[in-house]
Amino acid sequence: MHQKEWVELGLYLRSSAIGADQALWAGPTTLEGNSRFVCLDINGLLEADEKVLKAQTYNILSWAWNRIAEDRNERILFVSDETYLIVDPDYPQPLKFMRNTSKRIRKYEGGLMVITHNMVDFMDPAVKRFGQALMDNPVYKIIMGQGDHDIAALKSLMSLSEKEVETLLAGNRGEGLFVAGNRRIHASFEVSPFELEMFGKGGGR
Numbered sequence: 794m795h796q797k798e799w800v801e802l803g804l805y806l807r808s809s810a811i812g813a814d815q816a817l818w819a820g821p822t823t824l825e826g827n828s829r830f831v832c833l834d835i836n837g838l839l840e841a842d843e844k845v846l847k848a849q850t851y852n853i854l855s856w857a858w859n860r861i862a863e864d865r866n867e868r869i870l871f872v873s874d875e876t877y878l879i880v881d882p883d884y885p886q887p888l889k890f891m892r893n894t895s896k897r898i899r900k901y902e903g904g905l906m907v908i909t910h911n912m913v914d915f916m917d918p919a920v921k922r923f924g925q926a927l928m929d930n931p932v933y934k935i936i937m938g939q940g941d942h943d944i945a946a947l948k949s950l951m952s953l954s955e956k957e958v959e960t961l962l963a964g965n966r967g968e969g970l971f972v973a974g975n976r977r978i979h980a981s982f983e984v985s986p987f988e989l990e991m992f993g994k995g996g997g998r
Contacts, residue, residue, distance in 0.1 A: 824856060913943050967981055
């Protein structure tokens with residue numbers, strides 16, 4: 794490389810090495826995977842600079858997959874809650890990662906659980922091929938109450954019957970559609986006292 798190219802590269806890396814982003818990049822990682830339960834909380838990143846958010850999301854997902862693939866004999870469950878937060882038509886890589894994980898994780902004695910509020914977020918043309926795979930691949934699906942836009946997306950994906958549409962539009966608390974393979978069941982879920990205590994007071998309860 795010529796001297797000019799080295800200078801330009803140094804300018805790109807400056808903020809990560811000695812500038813505003815050095816707290817994220819210029820030091821050893823503090824992330825450990827030696828616990829039976831690891832929570833990767835990206836809430837603090839959501840308001841970060843777009844470049845930092847994209848880079849850190851990539852790092853976190855790469856770390857997660859390396860942990861999953863570390864031991865093919867270890868049973869592991871990868872859970873993605875509030876998944877709609879990583880659905881971005883301008884940056885489809887996180888959703889592509891989830892799609893790829895859904896196809897590969899069973900080979901590593903693992904399972905994937907994806908939780909989200911709105912299916913319509915996954916149906917943007919820029920990400921639909923990844924989002925649709927997350928609906929097609931699971932052995933089990935639990936679908937709770939949905940709004941009109943999400944129902945339209947689900948009807949095109951799953952050929953819902955009129956009764957199933959009524960169930961989901963009603964949005965009764967604790968009721969939904971349980972899908973296991975080719976079977977679909979109108980299910981009612983009851984939460985035990987110890988589960989309520991474990992969930993805490995989040996969501997205004």
